[in-house]
Ligand code: SF4
């Protein structure tokens with residue numbers, strides 16, 4: 001790759017990655033009409049900016065889109081005709097429809113960018129869907145609705161007064177299913193958080209039976225926990241693989257959930273990272289895979305390869321799942337502050353801190369550890385995921401065992417996920 005320096009991440013390469021980013025996500029408000037007990041911006045956590053009912057100014061978002069369109073229109077963009085998602089995130093994004101309407105209109109009618117195809121998406125708690133669904137359908141929004149399963153499972157999804165809102169969310173979601181069946185089929189998905197008031201089985205059953213969909217099920221984020229909340233966090237936390245294996249019909253659920261279950265997902269990762277028969281692109285197929293020493297330490301995604309994320313305060317991050325202190329840049333009232341050499345310096349500094357651990361780790365090819373989620377990364381970090389040869393052999397054995405017990409898994413993963 002022309003822009004890639006094989007030992008250090010270079011500023012030119014980062015600019016190239018940004019020119020090919022698949023998603024731009026705006027945190028358009030930090031206000032929310034729910035106050036979920038486990039919220040990533042709630043009482044368990046401390047690594048985010050204060051929540052002050054702010055909105056992201058539309059001008060800032062437009063400034064960023066104009067900046068990005070120059071990159072998208074340049075020779076650095078090699079993903080011609082590929083979809084790019086413009087995503088709205090919160091807080092609850094439907095509390096800021098003014099922003100959504102303005103940006104959708106700008107993208108559809110004013111942004112000059114012939115060689116990208118724009119799509120819109122949103123994560124919503126569903127409370128206001130009855131008001132805006134017509135607009136969302138008209139603009140072909142992809143919706144990810146947060147729902148933790150049945151009524152009892154949703155006990156942590158409450159409003160500021162502690163009242164449950166499950167019935168309203170369900171009514172709104174049922175209405176989309178009934179009034180816009182094709183849209184519901186193609187554009188609506190569900191996202192659940194696993195905790196001590198639900199299980200993988202109860203979430204799966206509810207969403208499958210009611211909506212004929214397979215939900216994404218995520219665990220509580222265990223980074224940035226306030227020390228005084230650690231005990232209650234641990235009581236609330238549930239591990240998704242354990243929960244799946246405790247299901248009465250775990251094999252049936254696991255097969256139906258496929259790569260949305262931990263075991264199939266791990267197997268997919270194993271094949272992608274360790275099989276000699278999986279190629280990322282034609283370059284790899286024709287010229288061979290990059291040599292191991294050319295990969296960067298840790299499993300951190302390279303900047304902007306997943307998305308560019310903008311907080312309500314204008315901070316620019318590589319995603320919404322890391323602390324705001326790791327901002328890579330900022331949108332100010334007058335400019336986009338993105339210094340690619342400073343970003344390269346930051347990543348290379350963190351890589352250097354982990355380099356010797358990663359070199360001795362048997363999991364370096366399969367690593368998914370994000371550098372921004374390693375404790376004490378600014379001091380003397382230790383990666384607790386570092387694998388010895390013995391640990392690695394047992395990991396390989398468990399994957400081979402899984403494939404032996406699920407002989408269709410390899411075929412399904414290759415057919416349905418890797419070669420689409
Ligand atoms: S958590 Fe880390 S590795 Fe994952 S998308 Fe965010 S920055 Fe990338």
Ligand code: SF4
Nearest residue numbers: 358361364367383385
């Ligand atoms: S798991 Fe291994 S390769 Fe990944 S960050 Fe930790 S030490 Fe490095």
